[in-house]
Amino acid sequence: MRARQHYETDDQAFPAEAYSVRQCPGVAFYVLGWETAPDEDTEWSGMEERTGRVVAVMIGDDFKHSLDPADVTPLAREAYCGVCGQVGCAHDGLDRERYREAQELKEEIAVQERRLKECLVLAHGCRRGYVSANYRAEARQCVVRIRTMREKLKNEFADVEG
Numbered sequence: 656m657r658a659r660q661h662y663e664t665d666d667q668a669f670p671a672e673a674y675s676v677r678q679c680p681g682v683a684f685y686v687l688g689w690e691t692a693p694d695e696d697t698e699w700s701g702m703e704e705r706t707g708r709v710v711a712v713m714i715g716d717d718f719k720h721s722l723d724p725a726d727v728t729p730l731a732r733e734a735y736c737g738v739c740g741q742v743g744c745a746h747d748g749l750d751r752e753r754y755r756e757a758q759e760l761k762e763e764i765a766v767q768e769r770r771l772k773e774c775l776v777l778a779h780g781c782r783r784g785y786v787s788a789n790y791r792a793e794a795r796q797c798v799v800r801i802r803t804m805r806e807k808l809k810n811e812f813a814d815v816e817g
């Protein structure tokens with residue numbers, strides 16, 4: 656179905672780079688945002704109302720499709736081709752093995768960042784000096800691990816980390 660021309664972006668609702676659409680499983684889509692339509696106040700308010708549907712385009716195409724959000728699911732980056740948009744095609748030159756390694760590194764960085772925050776909260780919340788010192792020591796280790804992994808990501812995975 657052709658979408659209305661207007662939409663509202665929403666990075667929270669659509670954080671993934673590309674999406675799979677139930678009616679068209681062979682091709683990856685970019686989600687542009689929530690479809691909007693004029694209502695009786697639009698003329699003076701300039702604001703439109705969300706229709707509850709999603710506006711998306713196929714990779715490599717600019718036709719705007721109006722889709723039910725239930726039919727739209729996030730697609731892993733390595734699952735589709737960034738050039739032609741076909742699911743299963745790898746001619747875009749992305750090294751999928753290295754891409755996965757980089758993703759794992761990023762996930763591990765996120766784990767360490769969460770633990771770092773926890774340790775700092777625990778260190779501040781504890782009155783017993785030696786317990787608090789233990790959490791600070793662990794927090795310091797987290798900082799070192801995060802720094803090392805960030806450097807590795809920057810130095811060794813720059814090509815797959817766009």
Ligand SMILES: [Zn+2]
Pocket residue numbers: 736737738739740741744745746747
């Ligand atoms: Zn391709």
